[in-house]
Amino acid sequence: MDAETMVELDASLARSTARSHEIERAIAKDPSQFRILTGDRPTGNLHIGHWFGSLENRVRLADAGVETFLIIADYQVITDRDGVGPIRDRVYSLVADYVAAGLDPEKVTIFTHSSVPALNQLMLPFLSLVTDAELRRNPTVKSELDDTGERPMSGLMLTYPVHQTADILFCKANLVPVGKDQLPHIEQARIVARRFDERYGRADATHPVFPEPDALLSRSGTILGLDGTKMSKSKGNTIELGMTADETAKLLKRAVTDSNRHITYEPAERPEVSNLVSLAALCLDRDPVDVAAEIGDGGGGGLKKLVTEAVNERFAGHRARRAEIVADPGQLQAILADGNRRANDIADATLDEVRAAMRMEY
Template identity: 40%
Template sequence: MKERVLTGDRVTGKLHLGHYAGSLQNRVQLQDQYESFVFLADVQALTTHFDRPEMVRSHARDIVLDYLAAGIDPDKTTIYVQSLIPEIAELTLYFSMFVTVNMLRHNPTVKAESRNSSLDELYYGFLGYPVSQAADIAFCKATLVPVGEDQLPHLELARKIVRRFNELYRPVLVEPKALVSETPRLVGTDGSSKMSKSLGNTITLDASTKEIAYKIQKAKTDPARVRKHDPGHPEICPIYAYHRAFLPASSPEIREGCERGAMGCTACKERITAALELLIAPMRERRAYYAERPRLVDGIVMDGTQRTRALARDTMQEVRDAMSLNAFG
């Protein structure tokens, strides 16, 4: 049997090139090798957007369209909605009985995201979402979870939770393994450490030709490079980071030309603009196809959710039996 891979995205807005470089293109490749599941994490989106549920609803379809546009094949990958699998919430509750608050507080990813969030207090749902994340993985018995280096603490916590459950009750859940992505996080067009919807420094996967050109034209480059022939420092330039991500074969040439001052920023931007247009144009076309067929999209999501729900019921029956929650049959 194929190993089962699980990935997902919080429903907080359209996906962008950072998502594509960091995970989407990898998912397209993995779906040919593994049994793949991808989910819309609408419940987890509420950990930071609980006061804006209408925003979560409005972006759900955008993300499905982005999946399909990027090449996620519904015949190979099961797409489902987190909130429509109530067994995840049930398993989260059972896990929370033996996960300590200190374990959650000391999670470095929670610490970092707490500092970066705009929340005025640390809410229960935000602190506990690694427990929910563990349930996301465990309910479908995912064996592999693609993660970046910054997400490894979350996955290790999920592994500990599953291990503890199996020790306390009966070994019915699968301890997941990490598929660590070696793709570096894509910097934002403003030079920030990452592309982020909240910072407005992204290029979406449905960006028009004009939008791509405008975003790249306005993007920051090496601040120390004043004149065209000044030696550049490509390691601090967002545009060079895009060359490495999307034109890897020619990136050494770009680096060498920049460092010698032989290639100006304008020429460098023109080359990556053309490359991004070649990448995004087919996505725009596929996205438009599905956007014009909302019933087809609904069918894809609901079929995937129904298949996942059947799997969830089977797992939770095993969980309840292991926990002796079956006194009345």
Template identity: 60%
Template sequence: MNDVVLTGDRPTGPLHLGHYFGSLANRLRLQHTCPMYVLIADYQVITDRDRPGAIQRNITELLLDYLAVGLDPARVTIFRHSAIPELNQLLLPFLSLVSVAELQRNPTVKDEIAHSSQQAVSGLMFTYPVHQAADILFCKGTLVPVGRDQLPHVEVTRLVARRFNERYGEVFPVPEAMMGERPLLKGLDGGKMSKSRGNAIPLSATEDQTAALIRGARTDSDRMITFDEERRPEVANLLTLAGLCLGREPRALAEEIGYGGASALKRLTTEAVNEFLRPIRRRRAELTEAEARRILAEGNERARERAVATLDEVRHAMAF
């Protein structure tokens, strides 16, 4: 069986460098070898917030980010969650396969709850991993490029696929997570990099905005720059970021900076990031919103055809 890739993002704000090195780089490589579905998970925005915010604007910006980094709509099906009602109908039978205790102890859900902007945690939050299972399995996804923090969700998907097949007969493949080979980037404040926490460098940031963000990054008072992830995590993080953008080892960069201190480290990182983002910014400036909307409409149509076929298969297996 040929692999099918399912991946995507929630439209809660601009994509950042953590997204690029964590999953987008994998997508760019895989789009040349496998059928790929890229989900704009707009329904999932309300899992951890009371209002979806500037949802239409965020969807457009996300589309532009995808196209600017190099996702090819001729090879990739980009679609919107809310445009595929059949996909969401898979949630109910899938929820019947997972216990409340299994959902409650999911570490990614716990982290999302801790950083939720809701006044009270909704029941939808606990269904989030199963919702992602429906996203992956509707297209018979077999490979899921994810960051390390999303591994527990893929495990829930594997659990759902196995239990559905055991109960109703073989319908779904059991997908595998695909981790990026790049090291995990932390936020500029030393915490988890997240668009909602304001500690990331957006792919759409200007050169001046990028420079300002890196100037404000947390470091330490030791003038000698060394790469030590345990004792100097903030310095190591900037070295890692510069190394990823330059295609060089962070230890070698640290040796070059030497006693240049935090100012030299931030200057090097700023130059590396801006050089890396330059072609992405150029492609983004050439795109139009009308073109992006046309690409999304075509992707929605293709994804819905796949979802209708899968839902029919599920109903038949369940004898409905």
């Protein structure tokens, strides 16, 4: 990445951070002025990285009274895969974790891409508002292009940022909780919303069809996987939310540490050890420096024991609620069916507005 791009990204992050602080203050005063779109790809089961990175925050915002739309992006599974895998099981697994975490399906709209045709139809006019060069400059697309090797990049992968834009704008979300690596996608959505209004506008021209959404930056850092690399469903280095206490203990025994028995919290010098310390601290709601000091010379064994106890205690309630929900497949199906119905009603209305703005009412 060249120096000019780095400067632009740093400036964008600074602006987004400042704006996120403003938004948090505004939410505390009046949450009804915001509508959130967030979600996950059903490529595997949710893990503790998802919990601290996004799920916990979604519950906080929904409980604060912010209207929330939660998309299970099943179509996006095939952006970089040859098949969908056990997608039905994974979709319902996500629903179970959402509800077990405390997201009330009566208040939060949970839905799937493939069940909302009007959302996906928005991609057609949106694609006319972006250029090939702009898409190829998107960091996610650039990374995929660099990693493809001999494999051609699919058209769906190239247009992935526009599909995400359709996800955000179909329900006119004005707030999207993201990590800093997702900021370019929010900027793409802002550009499309602005260009649509500039090119078409409304028939009465009183206000734009789409809001320009803001990013709400995540407040937690990245949690590494048990092998010391980024926690990822595809790497198998995660602790899934639905795992049992015994399964969690077995996985943590294999977690990477180092040869120094004295435990300290030094992320730059000791990333693997510090990652486990950080995980324990998150589960215990304590400062990681204090957690490390408490373990002291307990070594890797003492660290893993504390982390195991902390994780299992923190997620015991979630796991119990999840087991009850999974035991009733009819409940899961009903939740998704109701969410899909609500999402379709909104998407159909938005598409009607788009057709009107484009003078395509026949």
